[in-house]
Amino acid sequence: DPPPDIPHGTHSGRLMDTFPYNLLVLLPSQLYLIASLISHVLFPAVGCGTPTRLQFAELNKEYKNWTEFPVGTTVRYTCLPGYARHSQIPPTIKCLENQTWSEAKRFCRRKFCRCFSVI
Numbered sequence: 001d002p003p004p005d006i007p008h009g010t011h012s013g014r015l016m017d018t019f020p021y022n023l024l025v026l027l028p029s030q031l032y033l034i035a036s037l038i039s040h041v042l043f044p045a046v047g048c049g050t051p052t053r054l055q056f057a058e059l060n061k062e063y064k065n066w067t068e069f070p071v072g073t074t075v076r077y078t079c080l081p082g083y084a085r086h087s088q089i090p091p092t093i094k095c096l097e098n099q100t101w102s103e104a105k106r107f108c109r110r111k112f113c114r115c116f117s118v119i
């Protein structure tokens with residue numbers, strides 16, 4: 001007898017009347033899942049996710065579409081309108097060894113308008 005029909009499966013090997021006990025038979029989708037699980041165990045993600053959103057600055061454009069950042073990556077920010085850059089604090093954060101972002105310093109300060117109203 002030919003092997004039984006398996007939904008969404010095909011038989012590509014030689015016909016076997018019996019399968020020995022403990023024989024592992026996998027479909028391609030199962031192989032992909034197993035390979036994916038093994039790669040996550042053997043090669044875990046080493047880095048940080050998307051950097052923290054800040055109220056006073058935005059991530060520079062070159063990083064906007066990134067979702068993962070390797071450990072050691074330093075990203076730069078640009079002050080938002082209404083904020084001015086503090087010259088002595090770098091507008092950067094870094095992906096640390098523990099896969100978290102360094103603390104974002106207040107490298108942008110709110111601009112104050114010294115406007116006088118005319119009556």
